[in-house]
Amino acid sequence: MSHISPVLWEFLVHWLKNFAIFPPEASTIAPYADALYFALVGMTVTGLLLVMTMVLVFAIRYRQERHPEAVQIEGSTLLEATWTLIPLGIFLVFFVWGALLYFRVFNAPPNSMNIYVVGKQWMWKVEHQGGQHEINALHIPEGVPIQVTLISQDVFHSFSIPAFRVKREAIPGRYTTVYFQATTPGKYHLFCTQYCGTNHSQMIGWVYVMTPADYRAWAAENTSGASLAQNGERLFASMGCNACHSGNASARGPNLANVYNTRIRLTDGSTVVANEAYIRETILNPSTQVPAGYAPIMPTYQGQISEDGLIDLVEYIKTLDSNYRIQQTLNKSELSSAQASTVGVGKTPPPQGAAKP
């Protein structure tokens, strides 16, 4: 090896050290995705070998020098049925397998910790419940199911964490969610994978998976002091929302306590679930879905509240719901009990993200 110039040698060494070929597995989803991946690779290799063997063997055995006379064959319904049905069967197996994983990734368990992420050209703005704000970084505890609620304030972006094998589009004007549960502390790539203009390739960041103890320390250190809901409460007052949504029986607007996740009857007789999307939509376009019994007098707030402000308001209205508050409290205590249990190696596995198609 002494013949190689030292510079070139250093270069090669550096290269080979950086030679990634398989991404780290750092979420509960990753092993499922990888199992599916290897099954698919197996299918591809088998199929390719089959075709290559047929082609090569026939090409050698029936080349003109050895086999000057072609034997004309019409076809064979039996053979054709075989290579129609067997691939079909295999593809259907992958269809079911893939669908199960899909529902697992996109349906978070109810006890998930919710983190909001707003995409904009060209950064990811992360908003934690406790008032921690980050840009192009996401700090999360390991072993805790996490639901990321995404929205974009301009163009399409896509929130991708390869080490977790999850990805979800951030869409302008619409909430989407993705679920994961990190398993290994470390630092992982965060990418925007939907082309979003000039600095698309700079819309990257890091996901920091921390032990629950580290995470609690980080969260305490980095909070802005006001939780999302508290910001929302302030905004609710400053925008004058409480003038109508005062909670009084005679108020001009509906009482917002305990409306989150309930079914609401609208003036046109249809019903709608008051989820995050509905709350956001009725702030921006109130006249489109007016609850029954109320006049369409609310003005639009389109252009007056940022996506971050909308998230604060949504979060505030959610906390007016007692069930949601209880869930939040439970999550917090779970996090602290997870901290207690990480002392031993044989900790109890955290609840799996049950797939509910």
Next chain:
Amino acid sequence: MSTIVSLPDQATAKLPAKSFLNQEYGLKSWLLTGDHKRIAILYLISISFFFVIGGVLAGLIRLELLTPPSDLMATDTYNKVFSMHGIIMIFLFLVPSVPATIGNFLIPLMVGARDLAFPKINLLSWYLYVAGGIFVLSAMVLGGVDTGWTFTTPLSTHYLNTHVVTAAMGIFLAGFSSIFTGLNFIVTVHRMRCPGMTWFRLPLFVWGHYATSIIMILGTPVLAITLVLVALERTMSIGVFDPTKGGDPLLFQHLFWFYSHPAVYIMILPGMAVISEVISTFSRKRVFGYTAVAFSSVAIAVFGFLVWEHHMFIMGVSQYSALVFSLMTMLVAVPSAIKIFNWSMTLYKGSITFETPMLYAFGFLGLFTIGGLTGIFLATLGMDIHLTETYFIVAHFHFVMVGGMLMAYLAGVHFWWPKMTGRMYPEAISKTAAVITFIGFIVTFFPQFLLGYLGMPRRYAAYPADFQVLNVFSTAGASILGIGYLLPMLYLPWSLIYGKIAGNNPWQATGLEWQIQSPPLTENFAEIPIMDHEAYDYEWLANKTQHEVQTVG
């Protein structure tokens, strides 16, 4: 049931005194021609021109990606380069590649007609193509467009101040060119088959193009409408795709992919059509299971319209609709599998030789199998989450489009080169080029599968350093691939003057086009032929050859 076919003695072959090439001379005789063969040549020249531009842009992309930071170009430039690469390669090369050149040349010959049904519309379609090309080129020259070839809203409508409308106009025009081509093919196949040419005596090449034409006619108008909406949204802010005006940004993608997924079948079906002819000819054997191969083309065309949402699985579409589209995508893969197996089985008990078109066809079989099966990864819902929008997608569609379609296109160009020009291409160097292309292709695009699973996003001008090694492989492969494509561009024009005289039927193929002189007369057939045998009937050909020998002797 066996046939012995011996190649004719090319030494005695002479160029025919009169052919479509020397019928008339002068630029005007080409630019105002109604002859489908001349229009095919015009197309061949113009798409080669755009292929060179698209190829140079691809080279620039790979050079930029040699190193992790965006050091060769600014990110904006890179975005414009990959957008233009996509737009040119898809709308100005792949979509018209086989149908407008080889298909235009051959469909009337194969069905035994003197021309396509509407020669003037055929010429108009070339002019529309050129006009579209000029718009796209001017968008590039005036400063470029950086939407990507997908024109995703609201990026393309509200957030970019590049030449989006100009480029969209170019695609709009090129779209009408392909609608007219499709229309011409469908009418020709329905109305102008020669006596005795029943549907099931049509060569599979014609079946493939018939299926393609259906997609062109039904799908392309949707693209046209979508691009008009983008232009209106950009210029007048009508709000169809704008959520702040009550529009739906996802609607654009539904409309766009409603065309653009079937469009990948516009691109691949004609390639498959070429492969059927080439494999049959060089195995001297009829295609195994003619009906299955013919109907699988039609099945792909029909099912191809029902899978568009698989481009949007992670985009907040209903999870139950995702199930339906995943299932449909699995189903559309089956006809392709049938074709692959039927082609492989065609080789069985054949009498195989390995001329250049056959080498490209073998390349197609291998690469398309990989390209097709990796499509299953992406149709599998849970896997698609991780793989979509990464280099895995890039590798997958380049395996299908470049490994599949471009291989098939080159197979076709070499296969029918003697018929088009009357001269043979040089065999030894073209075989070398085929092998170089295959190796270069694998080295370029295989690493991209690994990059994709690692999570490297597509359309990145800069990337983290841990992805570099695989990117260097890919760029190295691209330079090999470039040589593979450069060679035919040199030796094919060379062969126009120095190539050996081909004779009528250098491959001893059975199609009607091979029973007439090369290059053909302007009116194709001195008298309209009567089809009295099945397609790929090598016994008929052997009898005919014997008969000819007897008459001469």
